[in-house]
Amino acid sequence: MIVDYTKEISVIDGKPSFADIENVIAAPLDVKPDKKYFIALSITLTMLAIGGISLGLTFYYGIGMWGNNQPVGWAFDITNFVFWIGIGHAGTLISAILFLLRQKWRNGISRFAEGMTIFAVLTAGIFPLIHVGRSWLAGYLFPYPNEHGIWVNFISPLVWDVFAVSTYLTVSLVFWYIGLIPDLATLRDRTTNKIKKLLYSVFSLGWRHSSRHWHHYEMVYLVLAGFATPLVLSVHTIVSFDFATSVLPGWHTTIFPPYFVAGAVFSGFAMVQNVLIIVRKIFNFEHIITVKTLERMNKVMLLTGSMVGYAYGMEFFIAWYSGNPSEQFVFINRAMGPYAWAYWTMVSCNVISPQLFWFKKIRTTIPVMFVIGVFVNVGMWFERFVIIVTSLSRDFLPSSWRMFTPTLVDFGILIGSFGMFFTFLLLFIKTMPVVSISEVKAVIFGAQPKHHHDHGSKEEPETIRSGVNHV
Amino acid sequence: MSDKILYSVTGVFDTPDEIIKAAEAAADAGYTKYDINTSYPVHGMSNAMRIKPSSLSYIALVFGLSGAALALLAMWYISSSSYPLIIGGKPYFSLPAFIPIIFEITVLLASVMTVVSMLAIFFKFPNNSHPLHDTRYMKMVSSDKFGISIQASDPLFDEKKVNRFLVILGAQLITKIYFDEDELNVKNNVFEPKFIGFLAMVFLAVAGLTYFTLNYLMFMPPFNWMANQPKLNPQHKTVLFADGFGMRLPVEGSVARGFEPYLYKGNQASASKNLINPLLPVKENLSMGRMKFDIFCSPCHGYFAKGDSRLRGQFPNPPSLHSEKVRNFRDGDIYHIITEGQNVMPSYAKQISREERWAVILYVRALQRSQNAKETDIK
Numbered sequence: 001m002i003v004d005y006t007k008e009i010s011v012i013d014g015k016p017s018f019a020d021i022e023n024v025i026a027a028p029l030d031v032k033p034d035k036k037y038f039i040a041l042s043i044t045l046t047m048l049a050i051g052g053i054s055l056g057l058t059f060y061y062g063i064g065m066w067g068n069n070q071p072v073g074w075a076f077d078i079t080n081f082v083f084w085i086g087i088g089h090a091g092t093l094i095s096a097i098l099f100l101l102r103q104k105w106r107n108g109i110s111r112f113a114e115g116m117t118i119f120a121v122l123t124a125g126i127f128p129l130i131h132v133g134r135s136w137l138a139g140y141l142f143p144y145p146n147e148h149g150i151w152v153n154f155i156s157p158l159v160w161d162v163f164a165v166s167t168y169l170t171v172s173l174v175f176w177y178i179g180l181i182p183d184l185a186t187l188r189d190r191t192t193n194k195i196k197k198l199l200y201s202v203f204s205l206g207w208r209h210s211s212r213h214w215h216h217y218e219m220v221y222l223v224l225a226g227f228a229t230p231l232v233l234s235v236h237t238i239v240s241f242d243f244a245t246s247v248l249p250g251w252h253t254t255i256f257p258p259y260f261v262a263g264a265v266f267s268g269f270a271m272v273q274n275v276l277i278i279v280r281k282i283f284n285f286e287h288i289i290t291v292k293t294l295e296r297m298n299k300v301m302l303l304t305g306s307m308v309g310y311a312y313g314m315e316f317f318i319a320w321y322s323g324n325p326s327e328q329f330v331f332i333n334r335a336m337g338p339y340a341w342a343y344w345t346m347v348s349c350n351v352i353s354p355q356l357f358w359f360k361k362i363r364t365t366i367p368v369m370f371v372i373g374v375f376v377n378v379g380m381w382f383e384r385f386v387i388i389v390t391s392l393s394r395d396f397l398p399s400s401w402r403m404f405t406p407t408l409v410d411f412g413i414l415i416g417s418f419g420m421f422f423t424f425l426l427l428f429i430k431t432m433p434v435v436s437i438s439e440v441k442a443v444i445f446g447a448q449p450k451h452h453h454d455h456g457s458k459e460e461p462e463t464i465r466s467g468v469n470h471v
Numbered sequence: 472m473s474d475k476i477l478y479s480v481t482g483v484f485d486t487p488d489e490i491i492k493a494a495e496a497a498a499d500a501g502y503t504k505y506d507i508n509t510s511y512p513v514h515g516m517s518n519a520m521r522i523k524p525s526s527l528s529y530i531a532l533v534f535g536l537s538g539a540a541l542a543l544l545a546m547w548y549i550s551s552s553s554y555p556l557i558i559g560g561k562p563y564f565s566l567p568a569f570i571p572i573i574f575e576i577t578v579l580l581a582s583v584m585t586v587v588s589m590l591a592i593f594f595k596f597p598n599n600s601h602p603l604h605d606t607r608y609m610k611m612v613s614s615d616k617f618g619i620s621i622q623a624s625d626p627l628f629d630e631k632k633v634n635r636f637l638v639i640l641g642a643q644l645i646t647k648i649y650f651d652e653d654e655l656n657v658k659n660n661v662f663e664p665k666f667i668g669f670l671a672m673v674f675l676a677v678a679g680l681t682y683f684t685l686n687y688l689m690f691m692p693p694f695n696w697m698a699n700q701p702k703l704n705p706q707h708k709t710v711l712f713a714d715g716f717g718m719r720l721p722v723e724g725s726v727a728r729g730f731e732p733y734l735y736k737g738n739q740a741s742a743s744k745n746l747i748n749p750l751l752p753v754k755e756n757l758s759m760g761r762m763k764f765d766i767f768c769s770p771c772h773g774y775f776a777k778g779d780s781r782l783r784g785q786f787p788n789p790p791s792l793h794s795e796k797v798r799n800f801r802d803g804d805i806y807h808i809i810t811e812g813q814n815v816m817p818s819y820a821k822q823i824s825r826e827e828r829w830a831v832i833l834y835v836r837a838l839q840r841s842q843n844a845k846e847t848d849i850k
Contacts, residue, residue, distance in 0.1 A: 017615065018510070018614065018615030019614060019615045022614055022615070143545075143549060149553075149554060150554055151549040151550070151553065151554055153556070153558055154546045154549065154550050154568065154569060154572060155550075155558060155559075155561055155565050155568035155569075156558075157571075159572070160571040160572060160575075163571070163572045163575040163576070164571065164575055167575040167576075167578055167579040170579060170582075170583065171578060171579065171582045171583075174582055174583060174586050175582075178586055182510070182511070185613060186510060186613045186614065188613075189609055189610045189613035189614065190610070190613070190614065201599050202597070202599075205590060205594075205596040205597040205598070205599075206596055206597050206598040206599040206600075206601060206604065207596075208506075208508060208601060208603055208604070208609070209508045209509055209510050209612055209613060210506050210507070210508055211494070211506065211507035211508065211509060211512075211513070211516045211517075211520060212506055212507075212520075212522065213593075213594055214509070214512040214513075214516065215516070215517045215520075215522050215525055216525045216527055216589050216593050216594070217512070217589070218512055218525075219524075219525035219527045219528060220525075220527055220585055220586060220589050222528075223527065223528055223531045223581075223582075223585055224582055224585070224586070227531075227535075227578045227581055227582050228578075228582070230574070230578070231575075231578045234571070234574060234575070238571055241571075437510075438510060438511040438512075439511070441510060441511040442511040442512060446486070446487075447487065447511065448487060448513065448514045449486075449487040449488045449490075449491045449513065449514060449515060450488060
């Protein structure tokens with residue numbers, strides 16, 4: 001097959017008009033939610049309620065309700081935290097890094113992925129707060145002049161975490177809102193409902209689609225993308241420092257930062273792919289979020305999945321190569337000890353399943369890629385579980401070895417976190433445009449002027465002024 | 472119509488190519504106060520309109536650098552100056568460990584402030600009362616048309632010429648946009664007494680409610696099972712004992728360490744004869760004696776034992792300890808008086824241990840010597 005690389009292939013199927021794009025994206029906002037939506041919402045709210053009850057029990061009786069105990073002081077709570085922060089990484093990667101790399105296929109999925117980032121980080125943010133035990137004292141995590149006259153410890157990675165996660169949430173929110181402003185203005189001008197019009201007017205701040213504004217807007221978008229790119233890499237790096245700066249075998253590794261970032265992008269893309277497959281079907285976005293886009297996401301998953309697999313192998317190699325018996329024991333214990341089932345679940349989900357994406361047939365078959373995406377997320381949750389629990393349960397002193405057994409409350413909080421994330425997501429798809437209208441308009445066929453005024457641009461206006469025009 | 476104030480003349484186009492040409496034509500014709508409205512950013516528009524590159528990237532630079540400097544300064548102040556703590560043997564100012572937070576604050580301040588400056592300073596948002604809002608023109612450019620709007624405030628503006636200019640460009644639906652008179656004539660009601668009164672009421676209500684709620688919430692201990700245990704605390708009331716005290720007296724006849732029973736009860740002459748100060752007048756003993764004297768003796772006897780009480784007549788003043796009589800006391804006499812009390816002076820046996828009593832005696836002797844120095848002391 002000969003491909004003409006000199007021509008840019010449209011990332012949108014067909015040649016929809018601007019009005020078509022607008023109508024199809026705004027459609028979910030114009031119609032009342034149907035029965036299926038309420039069924040879905042009631043499921044996620046039930047999950048959220050289970051989480052709420054579990055949290056209530058935790059607050060009332062203390063974190064003794066969890067399976068955590070010495071020596072496994074970090075278990076489900078930190079596993080869930082790292083898992084959800086990781087899910088949040090796809091959004092900024094899509095909106096910032098792919099923007100800088102001029103990957104136009106991101107335009108159809110960026111809004112949704114950014115929304116998922118915010119919801120995932122909000123969900124993740126709960127876990128450090130409940131993990132401290134007395135959540136009502138969590139304000140001490142921030143350095144503020146208080147009546148005790150003492151401050152936080154700035155050389156602790158846990159404090160870096162507070163700064164990284166809160167900065168990440170703020171910048172993601174700003175990025176998301178900036179992208180929403182032109183779309184809200186478009187919705188403001190097309191709606192006939194008075195309340196909606198008021199809300200859209202307030203939140204679009206009076207945007208007028210002025211080219212003098214677009215001029216600055218594009219610069220700010222570029223600046224934000226430039227800042228968000230190192231930020232997204234820094235967040236999971238700092239999360240990995242929580243482990244890597246300790247002296248525990250299995251945690252004390254320099255490979256952690258790149259390995260965690262790759263894993264985060266891997267799981268984030270799997271989650272975005274999973275949810276988009278459902279959303280594009282329900283809302284008829286198949287021509288905007290094309291199979292080609294999904295295939296590209298699968299390629300990213302193949303790449304990051306291979307990086308994660310390489311990191312697993314490299315951990316074993318370094319354990320052997322270092323000649324450190326404690327380190328060697330930890331890795332043999334992971335693969336063959338009491339938690340071997342978790343380890344092999346992780347390996348089969350994270351290393352083997354994404355390798356299927358080498359086949360184009362699998363990359364473009366929606367049900368298969370959906371299943372692989374689910375596997376990847378299961379595997380990535382287990383990766384954090386394996387890292388945290390196996391390392392803690394058996395460290396230097398065999399006399400202090402102890403197994404970790406999760407309680408019902410642990411599972412309740414895990415279910416609740418999924419409930420919270422998907423409740424946010426369901427509310428989002430009914431209240432805001434889940435695909436960026438202005439960004440998609442900019443990439444449809446005929447949206448950009450042909451480059452005919454590269455030279456001699458002075459002459460053309462002359463001819464226009466003398467009365468020659470082509471209308 | 473004629474008394475309305477004209478804002479601009481507008482026209483719309485169907486394709487991005489036409490709008491680029493229109494923008495170039497408007498720039499070439501010398502118009503400066505015109506705008507192009509498109510529902511997405513059209514490539515090459517800034518060049519066509521001859522707009523200078525955006526200066527927002529410099530704002531990002533300035534705020535980014537200030538964020539870095541601020542974070543570094545704050546961490547230096549907190550960790551090295553305000554409350555230095557040694558953690559893991561690391562230096563107070565450990566730059567490598569500060570870098571993650573410096574980076575985060577840089578990104579935070581630069582991104583947020585760039586966006587805020589763009590919206591608030593460059594665009595003067597929020598602004599929902601612009602004349603272009605709620606016009607047919609706005610609705611079209613918001614959806615699928617490409618519009619040009621040449622403002623009446625442009626120095627070259629001439630209604631007829633602008634109309635012809637747009638016609639020649641091939642613009643459709645050329646319309647005039649007027650300022651909304653209702654909006655222009657809107658009076659600001661902010662300073663009306665009614666409104667200010669309302670604000671004051673709201674302020675008082677919110678402040679009062681916040682004060683009382685916080686006062687309740689801040690002193691409400693959450694889940695204080697550790698603090699409130701079913702046990703007797705000292706100095707608390709109880710119904711368990713007949714006397715109602717939570718604190719118990721020691722069992723009859725028990726002897727506290729350092730408070731052995733006094734052998735010469737009521738017998739000063741014997742005490743004076745038999746008791747000898749076991750302590751030497753060295754610095755440690757004298758300073759202990761001084762401390763105990765200042766605490767227990769000086770309120771009545773005065774800091775220098777001159778009998779100058781600080782109680783201002785609430786208790787009878789004792790005589791000076793510099794008198795001939797007291798100077799001639801043996802150490803055993805003073806020890807007996809501290810232990811048993813004398814006249815209105817109570818016993819200090821429970822407050823001052825035996826050793827401390829001897830130290831106080833050493834100090835009293837030093838005080839006496841200071842007021843009645845011998846000639847040899849001066850040499």
